[in-house]
Amino acid sequence: MAQQQQNITISAPGFQGLNTEDSPLQQDPGFALEADNCVIDKFGRVGAREAFSSYTEVDAVPYTTNAGMVTETKQVKQLGGGVIDNVRFDLGIVSHLQYDAIGALVQEDYYIVQFDQDAMGSLTYPTLTYPGTLPRAKIIPFNNAIYIFSSKNIALKFDGTTIENLFGGSHIPPQDDTGTIAANIDGDVVCNAYGRLWVSGVNEDYNTIYYSDLLIATQWYDGKATPTDTYNSAGIIDVSQYWPNGGDRIVAVEAHNNFLVIFGRQSILLYSSGNGFSDPADVDGFVLQDAISNMGAVSRDAIVSIGTELLYVDDSGVRGLGRTIQEKSVPLGDLTANVKRDISSLIRDEPNEAISLFYMPNKNLVIVNFANTEQAYAIEMRQPSATGGNKITRWTNCTFNRGMYVEFEDMTYTLLAGKDSGGALQYDNYLEWSGEPYSMKYASNAFTFGDAVRQKFVKQVDFTLVSTFINAPAIVKWGYAGNLEYKAQKTIIAQRPALFNISYFNQGEEYGEGLTTLKRYRTNTKGSGALVRVALESEIAGNSLSIQEINIQTLMGRIY
Numbered sequence: 001m002a003q004q005q006q007n008i009t010i011s012a013p014g015f016q017g018l019n020t021e022d023s024p025l026q027q028d029p030g031f032a033l034e035a036d037n038c039v040i041d042k043f044g045r046v047g048a049r050e051a052f053s054s055y056t057e058v059d060a061v062p063y064t065t066n067a068g069m070v071t072e073t074k075q076v077k078q079l080g081g082g083v084i085d086n087v088r089f090d091l092g093i094v095s096h097l098q099y100d101a102i103g104a105l106v107q108e109d110y111y112i113v114q115f116d117q118d119a120m121g122s123l124t125y126p127t128l129t130y131p132g133t134l135p136r137a138k139i140i141p142f143n144n145a146i147y148i149f150s151s152k153n154i155a156l157k158f159d160g161t162t163i164e165n166l167f168g169g170s171h172i173p174p175q176d177d178t179g180t181i182a183a184n185i186d187g188d189v190v191c192n193a194y195g196r197l198w199v200s201g202v203n204e205d206y207n208t209i210y211y212s213d214l215l216i217a218t219q220w221y222d223g224k225a226t227p228t229d230t231y232n233s234a235g236i237i238d239v240s241q242y243w244p245n246g247g248d249r250i251v252a253v254e255a256h257n258n259f260l261v262i263f264g265r266q267s268i269l270l271y272s273s274g275n276g277f278s279d280p281a282d283v284d285g286f287v288l289q290d291a292i293s294n295m296g297a298v299s300r301d302a303i304v305s306i307g308t309e310l311l312y313v314d315d316s317g318v319r320g321l322g323r324t325i326q327e328k329s330v331p332l333g334d335l336t337a338n339v340k341r342d343i344s345s346l347i348r349d350e351p352n353e354a355i356s357l358f359y360m361p362n363k364n365l366v367i368v369n370f371a372n373t374e375q376a377y378a379i380e381m382r383q384p385s386a387t388g389g390n391k392i393t394r395w396t397n398c399t400f401n402r403g404m405y406v407e408f409e410d411m412t413y414t415l416l417a418g419k420d421s422g423g424a425l426q427y428d429n430y431l432e433w434s435g436e437p438y439s440m441k442y443a444s445n446a447f448t449f450g451d452a453v454r455q456k457f458v459k460q461v462d463f464t465l466v467s468t469f470i471n472a473p474a475i476v477k478w479g480y481a482g483n484l485e486y487k488a489q490k491t492i493i494a495q496r497p498a499l500f501n502i503s504y505f506n507q508g509e510e511y512g513e514g515l516t517t518l519k520r521y522r523t524n525t526k527g528s529g530a531l532v533r534v535a536l537e538s539e540i541a542g543n544s545l546s547i548q549e550i551n552i553q554t555l556m557g558r559i560y
Contacts, residue, residue, distance in 0.1 A: 049378070460552075
């Protein structure tokens with residue numbers, strides 16, 4: 001005989017993020033099996049992410065059109081910026097590929113562009129030997145200028161007005177006692193740290209690092225060759241003999257906690273300096289502190305510093321590089337442990353260069369982006385989940401290659417992302433740049449309500465939601481045995497928050513309902529089963545939506 005109807009309350013559902021690794025029957029109900037286009041908001045609720053609006057309204061690049069062109073592709077491949085004479089500049093690399101009627105490439109051009117609010121214009125740059133490597137360039141600020149390093153091309157310098165070769169019309173190439181060892185600084189793995197530029201990939205050699213003189217980007221020779229300069233402290237580091245696995249290649253060079261961190265594909269080297277890197281060639285000036293094997297970065301742009309930690313994408317997921325000062329050792333933490341198999345499969349299938357990391361400090365989010373499959377994972381950095389892994393949600397339809405956090409002179413900030421049709425996007429509201437809505441999806445794991453052997457007859461599912469701005473359509477789903485076979489249409493009613501000091505009475509914005517912005521949406525249900533799952537989907541367009549609570553009214557049947 002059926003028991004009395006019971007109410008099962010799930011407070012803050014999904015606030016622990018995704019978990020596809022642990023048994024669903026053993027999980028905290030705060031975990032979700034699906035959380036698409038969601039974030040964990042500042043109140044600990046799972047809710048819709050903000051959208052990417054258009055940052056570039058005008059594309060002023062003078063593209064060259066081939067007469068045989070039928071279709072074309074424009075993509076912002078790289079982003080970078082810096083401050084020159086107290087003015088912020090943001091640059092990018094745009095690829096313009098043109099195809100004929102049968103899809104054959106008839107022309108390809110590459111542009112260095114500058115982003116201003118509402119516009120994107122091109123910058124004239126010197127002729128490059130291999131312009132095709134520009135889409136993989138590194139754009140980096142150093143000593144009141146911005147530099148563009150690309151493989152097999154001489155480095156370029158932007159002074160705020162023009163772009164010229166790094167060394168001008170002539171230069172002294174890197175030398176040692178044996179003479180010239182590199183005609184140009186033409187690598188694409190670059191770091192600006194400790195008052196120097198550190199570059200690998202020169203002559204396509206990814207086992208050697210060239211470092212510049214202190215605050216002088218044009219001096220790379222060691223000072224012992226002609227011309228003699230005893231104060232020049234530039235030099236060369238050969239790491240080929242120090243890889244712990246016997247051999248590797250430099251993927252990236254980064255600075256963290258007074259270390260120079262050299263990422264290989266399957267190894268990591270950590271160098272310290274007894275003199276603060278003032279002269280790495282001096283005694284104790286450059287010391288190999290630690291070497292880590294069987295872990296490395298998948299690509300140069302899959303690394304980001306969040307200040308207190310250096311994060312990177314390894315074959316197994318997103319990891320943090322932490323340092324224990326007393327032991328001089330490097331513990332490694334897996335931030336994506338809750339979705340390890342899912343993200344490992346993406347990393348395996350995605351081209352390495354399509355994977356990137358970027359950080360949004362104002363949102364406490366690190367985004368690992370997979371450009372080829374147009375999806376990303378958002379990693380919450382405020383506190384870990386109950387399992388120890390970070391809280392994670394998945395974003396879809398991410399049509400951008402790279403992202404960059406920008407702070408402007410007026411103390412405003414945004415995240416810029418280079419979109420796949422040229423131009424830039426910014427992450428700051430709830431309407432997609434194309435004007436199209438995006439789908440927020442939450443789905444729970446299977447619930448047994450502490451009694452796995454009794455039949456459940458769910459009679460009602462109540463979602464308590466927070467919604468603002470405009471009404472939104474939604475679909476409530478439920479099901480048994482792991483499926484979501486039933487659904488019901490709902491309309492989420494907008495409840496504007498109270499506005500204070502925004503406008504005068506009867507002018508501009510209307511006063512909303514204040515803190516009374518929680519509303520319960522009831523759905524009568526049917527069906528039965530031993531396991532219960534519920535879900536909510538909503539199209540987000542100019543709206544925000546968060547899930548506060550789920551109440552499930554169910555009858556508990558007999559043991560079967």
